Amino acid sequence: MSQLDLSGCKKRKRGERVFKFKVFGERGYPAEFNGSTFQENVRALLEYGQVESGVCGAMASWSFQLEVRRHPLLHLFLFVVEEPIELSLELRCKHCQYIGWGHHMICNKKYHFLLPSKSGSAEYCKSNVIELQGEGHSLHAVFHSNGFGHLLCINGSESGSDLPGYQIMEFWDRLCSGLGARKVSLKDVAKKKGMDLRLLHAVALR
Ligand SMILES: [Zn+2]
Ligand SMILES: [Zn+2]
Ligand SMILES: [Zn+2]
Structure with a gap:
C-alpha cells in the first residue's frame, strides 16, 4: 500500500490530471495524435503535461501522472525533457553515429521520454531530479525532432522497476x-535485458 507516497513532494498540485497508463498514447489518450509530423504530435501531447521546473537543469520538462492500477494504488510519472541543441552536451548524436544515421546527426531538439524506476516514492520526490545519463529508469528513450529515435533502456520488475518489462514495452509501442515515430534504434537493449525480440522488432520496423 506504500507504493505511492507523494507527501514529501511539494511540486505535485492537487487536481493535477491523472492518465490511464494502459491506454496512454492511443488516439485520444490524451492527445488526438493526428498531426502530420512527429513534432506536431509531441507538441500536442505536451499540451496535456504538467510543466515542471528544475527537474533537469535549465531544460524544459513536463510530467504526466499515470495510474497503472487502483488496488493497490500504483501511480507512475512519465517525464518528457526537451533538450535544445544549445544545452546539448554533444553536438553529434552518438546513437545516430552508432547506427549509421549520419544524415540527421545534428538536429535542433531532442525529446527524452523517461519513466523513473521508483517515481512514486518519497525518495524520488525529495531529489526531484531527472538523471539523463543514469541507468535507473524503467524506460528511457530519446527522439530527435524529426521522429528518429533511440530506445536507450528498458528495465522491468527484474531490475527493480514497478512494472514488468512487457508492460513497459507495450507502453513504449503505443x-x-x-x-x-519514424524509426527507432535499439542498440543492444534487447541483448542486455533479454527482451522479447519480436516485440522490439515490431516497434523498430514501424
Ligand atoms: Zn540520434
Ligand atoms: Zn537528429
Ligand atoms: Zn536510462
Whole structure:
C-alpha cells in the first residue's frame, strides 16, 4: 500500500490530471495524435503535461501522472525533457553515429521520454531530479525532432522497476505509434535485458 507516497513532494498540485497508463498514447489518450509530423504530435501531447521546473537543469520538462492500477494504488510519472541543441552536451548524436544515421546527426531538439524506476516514492520526490545519463529508469528513450529515435533502456520488475518489462514495452509501442515515430534504434537493449525480440522488432520496423 506504500507504493505511492507523494507527501514529501511539494511540486505535485492537487487536481493535477491523472492518465490511464494502459491506454496512454492511443488516439485520444490524451492527445488526438493526428498531426502530420512527429513534432506536431509531441507538441500536442505536451499540451496535456504538467510543466515542471528544475527537474533537469535549465531544460524544459513536463510530467504526466499515470495510474497503472487502483488496488493497490500504483501511480507512475512519465517525464518528457526537451533538450535544445544549445544545452546539448554533444553536438553529434552518438546513437545516430552508432547506427549509421549520419544524415540527421545534428538536429535542433531532442525529446527524452523517461519513466523513473521508483517515481512514486518519497525518495524520488525529495531529489526531484531527472538523471539523463543514469541507468535507473524503467524506460528511457530519446527522439530527435524529426521522429528518429533511440530506445536507450528498458528495465522491468527484474531490475527493480514497478512494472514488468512487457508492460513497459507495450507502453513504449503505443507512444511510438501515437507520436508517429519514424524509426527507432535499439542498440543492444534487447541483448542486455533479454527482451522479447519480436516485440522490439515490431516497434523498430514501424
Ligand atoms: Zn540520434
Ligand atoms: Zn537528429
Ligand atoms: Zn536510462
